[in-house]
Amino acid sequence: MKKITFDTRNCSVSQALNVIGEWWTLLIILEAFFGTRRFSDFERHLGISKNVLTDRLQKLVAQGILARVPDPGGKRHIYKLSDKGRELFPVIATLMQWGDNWIMGKGNAPVRLLDKKTGEPIARVTVQSRQGHDLMPRDILMEAGEGHLPEFRERFGVRPGKSR
Amino acid sequence: MKKITFDTRNCSVSQALNVIGEWWTLLIILEAFFGTRRFSDFERHLGISKNVLTDRLQKLVAQGILARVPDPGGKRHIYKLSDKGRELFPVIATLMQWGDNWIMGKGNAPVRLLDKKTGEPIARVTVQSRQGHDLMPRDILMEAGEGHLPEFRERFGVRPGKSR
DNA sequence: ATATTTTAGTTGCTTCAAGCAACCTAATTT
DNA sequence: AAATTAGGTTGCTTGAAGCAACTAAAATAT
Structure with missing residues (x-):
C-alpha cells in the first residue's frame, strides 16, 4: 500500500516527476532559483515544516539536483543548484x-x-521545430523512441523510415 | 493538519502547482496528450486506483483543464483537454x-x-529573450511584477525606470 | 570566556491522503 | 435476455504531511 512511485514506468515524464513531482519539491527548486541557499530560509519563505523540508532536501541532494556544500566562511552548509538542477x-x-x-x-x-x-x-x-517555428500539440507526432518498451511501441508505433 | 495548499502564496508557480502539482495529475494530463480520453483507459495505462483517478479528473474538470463531454455516438462521457489544458x-x-x-x-x-x-x-x-537568444538562469533578472505583494517586493525589488 | 540566541535538524504524535478490494448501476456487447 | 464492461462509490488500512517539542552545534552578544 505504499504510495506508488513512477520510476518503473517507461516514460521520461514519469521518471522526471518521480524525482521532482512530490509536494513541495518544485517550490524548493524555485526558491533555489530565487537565490535561497540555507535551510532556515527555505523554511521561512515556503512555510514548510522542518521534517518535510529535510526529507525533500535529502532527496534532491541524493538525485544530484542540489549540492550540499560547506558555507564558505562558516562551519555550516548551504544548498545550491547543480547543472542538473539548473536545467530545470x-x-x-x-x-x-x-x-x-x-x-x-x-x-x-x-x-x-x-x-x-x-x-x-x-x-x-514555446515548443519549436528545428527551424524555429512554434509548434502546437496538433503539429507534433509522438513516436516510440530508442529506449521504448514493447508496450509503448504498440501504442505509438515507429515509422520504418528515416526518423532521425 | 490538512495538507498545505499553495493557493494563498503570491506566486504563479505555486498557483500552477496547486492545480497540477498533486501526485498523478501531470501524468493524467500527459496521457490526455497521448490521446487517452476514457476513464478506463487512464486507469489501465497509468495503473492508478479508481478513487484517486476520480478525484483528479474531477479537480481537473473543475479547473477547466479537462472537459467532461458526452461521447459522440454513445451515452458515456469522455475527458478532453481544453485550451487551458493544451497550453500545458x-x-x-x-x-x-x-x-x-x-x-x-x-x-x-x-x-x-x-x-x-x-x-x-x-x-x-529553451528560455529565450525577445530577440530569440537562449537565456540561462544567470542571464535573467527576477523582479516583482504588477501583481506582487509587499513581501515579494522586499525580496526582489522593482526597478524604478522602464520595466516594460 | 561565558551566556544567549539562532540554525539545522530529529523524534513522536496526529490527521489527511493514497492504495486496495468489494460493491454497484448503467451502458454495451453477446 | 444474459453477460460483460465502463465508470464510478464506499469502506478499510497504511503511508505521508503537519505540528510541537526537543537537541546539539554554531553564531552572536555580553
Whole structure:
C-alpha cells in the first residue's frame, strides 16, 4: 500500500516527476532559483515544516539536483543548484508563464523574468521545430523512441523510415 | 493538519502547482496528450486506483483543464483537454526533455516528439529573450511584477525606470 | 570566556491522503 | 435476455504531511 512511485514506468515524464513531482519539491527548486541557499530560509519563505523540508532536501541532494556544500566562511552548509538542477529552469519558466496566464490573469504576475542585458521581459517559452517555428500539440507526432518498451511501441508505433 | 495548499502564496508557480502539482495529475494530463480520453483507459495505462483517478479528473474538470463531454455516438462521457489544458504542453515537453537528458540518458528516450510536417525531432525547448537568444538562469533578472505583494517586493525589488 | 540566541535538524504524535478490494448501476456487447 | 464492461462509490488500512517539542552545534552578544 505504499504510495506508488513512477520510476518503473517507461516514460521520461514519469521518471522526471518521480524525482521532482512530490509536494513541495518544485517550490524548493524555485526558491533555489530565487537565490535561497540555507535551510532556515527555505523554511521561512515556503512555510514548510522542518521534517518535510529535510526529507525533500535529502532527496534532491541524493538525485544530484542540489549540492550540499560547506558555507564558505562558516562551519555550516548551504544548498545550491547543480547543472542538473539548473536545467530545470525551462520547467519552472513554463509553469510560471502558465500560472500567469491562466490563474493570476493578465497584469497580475507577482514575479517577472527580465533579460538582464536588455531589461525586457523574456519571450513566451514555446515548443519549436528545428527551424524555429512554434509548434502546437496538433503539429507534433509522438513516436516510440530508442529506449521504448514493447508496450509503448504498440501504442505509438515507429515509422520504418528515416526518423532521425 | 490538512495538507498545505499553495493557493494563498503570491506566486504563479505555486498557483500552477496547486492545480497540477498533486501526485498523478501531470501524468493524467500527459496521457490526455497521448490521446487517452476514457476513464478506463487512464486507469489501465497509468495503473492508478479508481478513487484517486476520480478525484483528479474531477479537480481537473473543475479547473477547466479537462472537459467532461458526452461521447459522440454513445451515452458515456469522455475527458478532453481544453485550451487551458493544451497550453500545458510546454510544461510537459520541458519535463520530458529533462527526463530524457538527466534520467534516461542519451539514446534511451522512450518517446520522441517529431515535427509532423518534417518528421524531424522538435528542438530543445529553451528560455529565450525577445530577440530569440537562449537565456540561462544567470542571464535573467527576477523582479516583482504588477501583481506582487509587499513581501515579494522586499525580496526582489522593482526597478524604478522602464520595466516594460 | 561565558551566556544567549539562532540554525539545522530529529523524534513522536496526529490527521489527511493514497492504495486496495468489494460493491454497484448503467451502458454495451453477446 | 444474459453477460460483460465502463465508470464510478464506499469502506478499510497504511503511508505521508503537519505540528510541537526537543537537541546539539554554531553564531552572536555580553
